Amino acid sequence: MRAQRTIEILEALVGFDTTSRNSNLALVEWIEAYLDRVGVAHERITDETGIKANVWATIGPLGVPGTILSGHTDVVPVDGQSWSTDPFRLTERNGRLYARGAADMKGFDACCLAAVPDIVAARLARPIHLALSYDEEVGCVGVRGVIARLERGKVKPAACFVGEPTEMGVVIGHKGQRSFRVTVHGKSCHSSLAPHGVNAVEYAARLIVKIRDIGDRLARSGARDPLYDVPYTTANSGVVHGGTAFNIVPDLCTFEFEFRPLAVDDVDGLVEEVVAYGRERLEPEMQAIDPAARITFEPKSSWPGLEAPAASDIVRLAKTLAGRNEHSKVAYGTEAGLFASSGIPAVVIGPGSIEQAHKADEYIAVAQLEACSAFLDQLTMHSCA
Numbered sequence: 562m563r564a565q566r567t568i569e570i571l572e573a574l575v576g577f578d579t580t581s582r583n584s585n586l587a588l589v590e591w592i593e594a595y596l597d598r599v600g601v602a603h604e605r606i607t608d609e610t611g612i613k614a615n616v617w618a619t620i621g622p623l624g625v626p627g628t629i630l631s632g633h634t635d636v637v638p639v640d641g642q643s644w645s646t647d648p649f650r651l652t653e654r655n656g657r658l659y660a661r662g663a664a665d666m667k668g669f670d671a672c673c674l675a676a677v678p679d680i681v682a683a684r685l686a687r688p689i690h691l692a693l694s695y696d697e698e699v700g701c702v703g704v705r706g707v708i709a710r711l712e713r714g715k716v717k718p719a720a721c722f723v724g725e726p727t728e729m730g731v732v733i734g735h736k737g738q739r740s741f742r743v744t745v746h747g748k749s750c751h752s753s754l755a756p757h758g759v760n761a762v763e764y765a766a767r768l769i770v771k772i773r774d775i776g777d778r779l780a781r782s783g784a785r786d787p788l789y790d791v792p793y794t795t796a797n798s799g800v801v802h803g804g805t806a807f808n809i810v811p812d813l814c815t816f817e818f819e820f821r822p823l824a825v826d827d828v829d830g831l832v833e834e835v836v837a838y839g840r841e842r843l844e845p846e847m848q849a850i851d852p853a854a855r856i857t858f859e860p861k862s863s864w865p866g867l868e869a870p871a872a873s874d875i876v877r878l879a880k881t882l883a884g885r886n887e888h889s890k891v892a893y894g895t896e897a898g899l900f901a902s903s904g905i906p907a908v909v910i911g912p913g914s915i916e917q918a919h920k921a922d923e924y925i926a927v928a929q930l931e932a933c934s935a936f937l938d939q940l941t942m943h944s945c946a
């Protein structure tokens with residue numbers, strides 16, 4: 562009954578194309594109508610444009626610290642991916658349910674929504690909250706509105722479970738992230754007169770090499786956390802755009818870079834090192850040729866890392882509810898770092914595998930949905946005592 566309901570809800574959720582660039586309001590309306598049917602009050606927390614919204618709902622008593630179940634409603638694009646099934650239609654094959662978002666993370670959302678009638682019937686002593694956000698995949702944007710609302714409230718929730726796919730393993734840490742868009746403004750001229758121009762692509766390249774050097778230094782001698790696959794802070798330069806022809810000195814080049822720091826590393830200091838190289842080393846050379854030449858750094862995205870102490874109450878609780886003894890850390894970022902930074906202890910635990918996330922033919926195993934439902938039943942019981 563509950564398993565069937567979970568799959569039906571998942572089928573409905575994946576039917577909405579909530580790629581982050583789209584509005585998620587049709588999906589939000591579906592969730593609101595469902596919560597109305599099961600008698601749970603809900604609240605919309607919209608973005609400034611009004612085309613995207615988080616859904617916040619509380620089951621159980623108000624005014625008592627409870628537990629947040631946090632999921633996101635947006636998904637990554639299917640552009641350029643080769644799917645064997647329609648990514649926006651749930652397809653079952655050999656105990657696996659295929660669709661965009663099945664694992665990341667409408668599967669968790671569906672488990673939570675399907676559990677609501679049982680949670681309502683359980684007469685909780687402490688509330689369970691649903692926080693379903695927008696724009697997680699583009700930098701954990703939407704959930705910040707939920708957290709701002711919680712910070713205005715009188716009672717701070719006691720715990721938060723973020724249901725990103727961990728195969729129901731208890732994830733106590735993840736790295737943070739800080740990214741920038743860099744624009745190098747040079748001076749154009751005919752390539753035969755190259756020294757008269759300021760080659761924006763070349764100065765961008767020197768900055769990119771500097772970022773790589775910092776990354777190499779961190780890999781060689783930076784802080785270590787063996788619970789991560791890559792046990793040190795990383796640096797990466799992504800998209801680069803610049804130039805129009807081999808015989809024109811380019812006057813413009815843009816690129817994006819990021820750091821993914823361990824909690825112990827000072828990411829501000831790393832960013833400052835890159836900016837200082839641009840300001841003190843490159844700009845004086847550029848401006849000797851053209852005083853208007855310059856480099857600008859524009860913050861793009863950032864989220865804090867998560868570092869829940871292994872001996873903390875939230876980690877113990879997650880292990881008890883999931884029936885697990887071990888914990889791990891993951892490379893990808895989640896909303897958990899933001900909840901933890903606002904003083905709400907958080908861990909990541911959810912159904913499905915990150916191996917399937919963001920790929921063509923994304924799927925979640927039915928057994929994973931069942932394991933998540935069992936976890937939610939344990940949480941419900943725990944919230945009654």
Ligand SMILES: [Zn+2]
Pocket residue numbers: 633665666697725
């Ligand atoms: Zn996700």
